[in-house]
Amino acid sequence: MDFFGEIVQIFGVPPSVGQIFGLLYASPVPLCFSDIFEQLDISKGSASQGLQLLRDLGAVHSVENGGEGRREYFEPELSLRQLVSGVLRERIAPMAAAGDERLARLRKLAEQDGSADEFYLDRVEQLETWRRRLKTVLPVLTTLLGPKRRK
Amino acid sequence: MDFFGEIVQIFGVPPSVGQIFGLLYASPVPLCFSDIFEQLDISKGSASQGLQLLRDLGAVHSVENGGEGRREYFEPELSLRQLVSGVLRERIAPMAAAGDERLARLRKLAEQDGSADEFYLDRVEQLETWRRRLKTVLPVLTTLLGPKRRK
DNA sequence: CCTGCGGTTCAAGCTAAATTGAACCGAATT
């Protein structure tokens, strides 16, 4: 159970969120909100926020119950590709965007610097090269993780 | 400068370490220990630990100075592949190893459980599949980031 | 309309991690 709790920290996701996913993953049947915070012994607040994040990441889906009450039941996303691409979309992409702006500003600085040597410009350009490579590689990664692809 | 400080946090590397790398990256000439903690206005302790980590990651190299004093001068690693593989080796691999042990234990639990349905065993096997995929894909990533490869 | 239930929001507390600063170590210099 804590297994997931620790794993997800790599991606900057709080442990409790990993635990929630772990609980759902370990459950043969979909669970509802109260199941989650009762069984994990965490606060309603954590459970709510955690579920929200998992929804944003596309890591859980609410499943239709037979019109019983208004409880929402959840089950985990089981496609590794979906999970990874969710993290990429919600955590990495925003950072990349922010980085882009900064990088643009850095370039301006380097250009208007007008210093004798082109050292700073070179470095900025290398940064841009790095960023470009990462941007091309990351999407490839998600396709590589696609299910049941042939050898 | 803080640019790097923020970026590295994704990988669970403390900001000060990123700043050190940033400083070296932005410097036309190699810098020594005292340059670093003076210019960044951080403690000697942070600088020392930070440099240690960067060394472990293979993100900086000490460069031979012309026999002047015993100061050690540093310059940044500029190969993206080296940087990424360093992070993989020092941060990801250990976690993967720890995960393996846990996974093995989980499997034992699932096997000896002897419960009627094979649900738990199925889930454990899926986890193993995920892990296997990640282990094959990550090395590929570093080669994809290799320098000046042809289109 | 009022009450209870499922769920969300948010300020405040708390835990874990990063940073500090001082004690310390070995090598070089005097």
Place this chain on the structure above:
DNA sequence: AATTCGGTTCAATTTAGCTTGAACCGCAGG
């Protein structure tokens, strides 16, 4: 051999961010 210098180590402090818990919202049922 004593002192200074470059650098490391580690306990204590600070900071960041996760968790909590209470107030709150909308809806369903009475």
